[in-house]
Amino acid sequence: MWKNVPFFPEQASTLAGEVDALYFTFLGISVFFGLLVAGLVVFFAIRFRRRSEDEIGRPEKAGIWLEIIWSVIPLAILLAMFAWGAKVYVQAFRPPGNAIEYFVTAKQWMWKFQHPQGNREINNLHVPLGQPIRLTMTSEDVIHSFFVPAFRVKADVLPGRYTTVWFEASKVGTFHLFCAEYCGAEHSMMGGSIIVMEPADYEMWLAGRDSGPSVIASGEELFKLKACNTCHRSDSATLAPILHGVFGEEVEFEGGGTQIVDENYLRESIMNPTAKLVKGYKPLMPTYKGQMTEDEVLQLIGYIKSLASDAKEDHGAVSDSSSPDPVPDEG
Amino acid sequence: MSVTVTTPARRKNYLNADYGIKSWLLTQDHKRIAILYLVSITFFFVLGGVMAALIRVELATPLGDMVEPDTYNRLFTAHGVVMVFLFLIPSIPAVLGNFLIPLMIGAKDLAFPKLNLGSWYVYNLGAILMVAALLRGGTDTGWTFYTPYSSTFADSEVILTALGAFVVGFSSIMTGLNFIVTIHRMRAPGLTWFRLPLFVWAHYGTSLIQILGTPVVAIAILLVAAERLLHIGIFDPALGGDPVLFQHLFWFYSHPAVYIMILPSMGVISELITAFSRKRIFGYKFVAFSSLAIAVLGFLVWGHHLFVSSQSIYAGLIFSVLSMLVAVPSAVKVFNWTATLYQGSISWQTPMIYALGFIGLFVVGGLTGTMLATLGIDMHVHDTYFVVAHFHYIMVGGAIMGYLGGLHFWWPKITGRLYSVFWSKISAGLIFVGFNLTFFPQFLLGYMGMPRRYHSYPEEFQILNVLSSAGATILGLGYLLPLIYFTWSMRYGERASDNPWGAYGLEWETSSPPPTLNFDEPPVVTTEAYDYLAMRDKKTAA
Numbered sequence: 001m002w003k004n005v006p007f008f009p010e011q012a013s014t015l016a017g018e019v020d021a022l023y024f025t026f027l028g029i030s031v032f033f034g035l036l037v038a039g040l041v042v043f044f045a046i047r048f049r050r051r052s053e054d055e056i057g058r059p060e061k062a063g064i065w066l067e068i069i070w071s072v073i074p075l076a077i078l079l080a081m082f083a084w085g086a087k088v089y090v091q092a093f094r095p096p097g098n099a100i101e102y103f104v105t106a107k108q109w110m111w112k113f114q115h116p117q118g119n120r121e122i123n124n125l126h127v128p129l130g131q132p133i134r135l136t137m138t139s140e141d142v143i144h145s146f147f148v149p150a151f152r153v154k155a156d157v158l159p160g161r162y163t164t165v166w167f168e169a170s171k172v173g174t175f176h177l178f179c180a181e182y183c184g185a186e187h188s189m190m191g192g193s194i195i196v197m198e199p200a201d202y203e204m205w206l207a208g209r210d211s212g213p214s215v216i217a218s219g220e221e222l223f224k225l226k227a228c229n230t231c232h233r234s235d236s237a238t239l240a241p242i243l244h245g246v247f248g249e250e251v252e253f254e255g256g257g258t259q260i261v262d263e264n265y266l267r268e269s270i271m272n273p274t275a276k277l278v279k280g281y282k283p284l285m286p287t288y289k290g291q292m293t294e295d296e297v298l299q300l301i302g303y304i305k306s307l308a309s310d311a312k313e314d315h316g317a318v319s320d321s322s323s324p325d326p327v328p329d330e331g
Numbered sequence: 332m333s334v335t336v337t338t339p340a341r342r343k344n345y346l347n348a349d350y351g352i353k354s355w356l357l358t359q360d361h362k363r364i365a366i367l368y369l370v371s372i373t374f375f376f377v378l379g380g381v382m383a384a385l386i387r388v389e390l391a392t393p394l395g396d397m398v399e400p401d402t403y404n405r406l407f408t409a410h411g412v413v414m415v416f417l418f419l420i421p422s423i424p425a426v427l428g429n430f431l432i433p434l435m436i437g438a439k440d441l442a443f444p445k446l447n448l449g450s451w452y453v454y455n456l457g458a459i460l461m462v463a464a465l466l467r468g469g470t471d472t473g474w475t476f477y478t479p480y481s482s483t484f485a486d487s488e489v490i491l492t493a494l495g496a497f498v499v500g501f502s503s504i505m506t507g508l509n510f511i512v513t514i515h516r517m518r519a520p521g522l523t524w525f526r527l528p529l530f531v532w533a534h535y536g537t538s539l540i541q542i543l544g545t546p547v548v549a550i551a552i553l554l555v556a557a558e559r560l561l562h563i564g565i566f567d568p569a570l571g572g573d574p575v576l577f578q579h580l581f582w583f584y585s586h587p588a589v590y591i592m593i594l595p596s597m598g599v600i601s602e603l604i605t606a607f608s609r610k611r612i613f614g615y616k617f618v619a620f621s622s623l624a625i626a627v628l629g630f631l632v633w634g635h636h637l638f639v640s641s642q643s644i645y646a647g648l649i650f651s652v653l654s655m656l657v658a659v660p661s662a663v664k665v666f667n668w669t670a671t672l673y674q675g676s677i678s679w680q681t682p683m684i685y686a687l688g689f690i691g692l693f694v695v696g697g698l699t700g701t702m703l704a705t706l707g708i709d710m711h712v713h714d715t716y717f718v719v720a721h722f723h724y725i726m727v728g729g730a731i732m733g734y735l736g737g738l739h740f741w742w743p744k745i746t747g748r749l750y751s752v753f754w755s756k757i758s759a760g761l762i763f764v765g766f767n768l769t770f771f772p773q774f775l776l777g778y779m780g781m782p783r784r785y786h787s788y789p790e791e792f793q794i795l796n797v798l799s800s801a802g803a804t805i806l807g808l809g810y811l812l813p814l815i816y817f818t819w820s821m822r823y824g825e826r827a828s829d830n831p832w833g834a835y836g837l838e839w840e841t842s843s844p845p846p847t848l849n850f851d852e853p854p855v856v857t858t859e860a861y862d863y864l865a866m867r868d869k870k871t872a873a
Contacts, residue, residue: 007775007778007779009779009780018707019707019710022705023708026705030699030702033694037669037690041669041672041691044673045672045679048673051676056609056867057608057610057677058674058675059610070663070666071662071663074658074659075655078655079655082655082704082705082706084707085651085705085706086648086651087707089638089648089651092707108484142484143640147714154710154711154713155639156640158641160568160569161641176789178780180713180782181477182472182473182477182480182783182784184480184484185471186400187404187786188395188787189787
């Protein structure tokens with residue numbers, strides 16, 4: 001639709017059209033009010049120009065109804081735009097259930113990606129067309145921001161916690177990836193490309209290189225290597241909670257309070273295990289702070305999440321069937 | 332040129348009351364302190380402008396081929412820090428506000444003259460710290476000092492610059508405190524609250540923000556210094572801190588700080604529109620209360636800087652809707668100014684050209700501000716040139732147009748001299764055209780996706796960047812002209828009458844320049860604000 005408009009970014013995600021529709025509507029309203037005010041100012045300034053040196057203006061009584069009109073009309077329009085903008089925003093930050101998870105680790109000044117199949121890339125990310133993709137992101141140093149103008153998505157990438165963003169590419173091609181949050185000397189060079197491919201081409205691309213172990217397999221390996229499995233057993237909850245099925249569930253803490261187990265909670269429990277102790281357990285677990293890279297922590301969490309879906313077989317099926325979009329046939 | 336020789340002995344005024352450097356540096360006269368501030372902030376405006384020029388030269392080509400990336404980062408940081416803390420925040424309040432508030436309310440001086448002089452010294456102390464930081468290589472954090480980059484990673488003069496901002500903040504608090512007490516306690520007999528010029532109302536709102544907001548940014552700055560020096564974990568997650576906490580603290584002050592920059596300018600515009608329409612402002616009370624509404628609501632919108640910073644979706648929704656609310660009092664002002672022109676007697680003098688230009692640019696800045704407050708748009712244009720363009724429309728198109736318009740309006744009162752009408756109109760035109768050419772392309776760049784604070788950029792952004800740099804050249808020329816003709820006017824300009832514009836207001840009833848104690852006879856106010864009819868009747872009767 002906007003293909004030949006100069007100075008306008010490509011639309012390459014399902015979200016892009018929605019953001020643009022919102023933008024152009026607001027732009028239209030703004031141009032209308034801008035021209036209205038400018039037109040009146042110029043017209044009055046000419047029509048009522050001073051004709052003689054001692055002339056004064058003709059004072060009028062302030063009209064309360066005018067004040068009400070020009071307060072209420074802008075307010076109503078602004079609230080409508082707020083509601084529309086909120087709808088698009090909520091959509092952009094709530095990944096659909098069938099989104100496939102990729103990991104992103106940012107550092108000064110590069111982007112590291114890991115596909116669920118295990119493939120790693122730096123600064124470039126290959127993704128299949130028409131597949132909702134959810135990025136779980138963290139930073140190894142300062143705040144960065146993941147920004148793909150053609151997708152109209154942006155989310156800050158923070159050290160010490162996970163943020164997520166999702167997109168569904170709607171166009172094959174190569175699109176700019178920028179770091180949008182100032183991050184030091186090479187900030188403007190901290191970019192790359194998102195390469196959108198037909199699903200079949202993407203499968204071929206994946207098959208054409210050694211992917212290494214998948215995220216879950218790496219996580220499982222780490223789970224043994226770091227001796228997590230000595231206490232977190234699948235058959236006994238004596239020393240530590242059973243992790244199967246824990247993801248997405250509510251846990252209760254020693255001393256009160258509850259929380260839904262999400263990526264950030266798992267990360268905190270690995271890095272600072274005593275911060276939120278699950279009810280009924282003693283602070284036995286040592287911290288793993290400084291002993292694992294951010295990539296490894298992500299893999300470990302990926303593995304723990306996979307335990308969740310193992311334990312609840314119906315979980316994946318529910319989100320698949322509830323999704324209106326058919327999942328592209330793999331391979 | 333020989334005017335000065337033939338002029339008969341002029342009456343005593345605040346300028347010729349005393350001579351010598353000591354009479355200036357130890358003065359407690361609000362008018363002289365205003366001049367001291369004028370000299371200081373003009374210096375820093377030029378300094379910040381030079382930084383901007385270097386930035387625009389670098390961005391004329393996609394490759395970062397003029398300066399190193401690290402140098403570029405120090406340049407835009409210096410530009411932001413100098414322009415915000417050393418120019419924009421003090422500009423109208425400390426110069427025009429200082430000079431005019433006692434005159435406008437019929438007082439001899441501000442409530443605390445020594446505090447007023449002290450604020451100038453505090454300002455300069457802070458400025459010296461910042462200049463020292465610049466001389467030692469500068470800071471590379473951006474004026475926003477985001478953590479943990481500023482607190483742990485940056486290898487530059489963060490502490491010195493932050494300390495400078497901390498100290499300058501106190502001068503801002505002192506000025507605000509002085510204005511509030513003065514406006515409450517020292518109004519002339521008969522000058523009720525609703526007879527006050529709107530310039531005074533705007534400064535009252537500004538002062539509230541200065542007093543309530545500045546301490547918060549001071550605390551945030553101290554915490555950054557504590558983490559940097561003592562490694563106390565506050566913002567850096569590696570030390571157990573929360574990096575987003577800083578953004579909350581910073582914007583809790585720095586968003587209201589935007590209103591510190593724009594509210595006084597709105598006050599100036601209300602004065603200019605009425606003076607050059609010779610008419611009472613339309614909806615006086617609405618314009619007056621909208622200043623207070625902006626000051627209060629301004630404290631509730633800081634979270635709109637954090638829509639993509641991992642803030643919860645619900646927080647995003649609340650801050651978005653509150654940000655929409657703050658647009659309403661701004662719109663009310665614009666509509667009332669426009670309505671004031673209707674049936675006015677409109678004179679196209681230089682200050683009025685600035686005022687009308689302000690309305691146009693402020694409307695663009697304000698409307699794009701509401702776009703940014705819209706969640707679904709912000710997530711695309713956040714941290715891009717769209718934001719850069721928006722806030723320059725407010726701070727340069729708004730605040731500086733108001734400042735220059737005010738300076739041109741009250742210059743005859745301040746100096747007792749007139750300036751070149753021709754050159755001042757040329758300059759106003761150049762600034763308007765140059766400004767739009769500089770910053771309008773940046774809206775397009777932002778929507779295309781060019782992030783801010785980029786030293787080099789992909790080639791498709793070049794055309795718009797070249798346009799912007801070309802515009803900056805015209806804008807720079809537009810700013811240079813007043814520097815020249817104002818300087819010229821101080822010595823050679825034609826003598827100004829007491830009320831060269833035929834404007835309403837107590838400041839125009841005293842001589843130009845005013846005597847040290849402002850009025851020969853303490854004024855008594857019997858008419859409403861901007862009552863040009865009563866003013867004419869009084870003149871006819873006399």
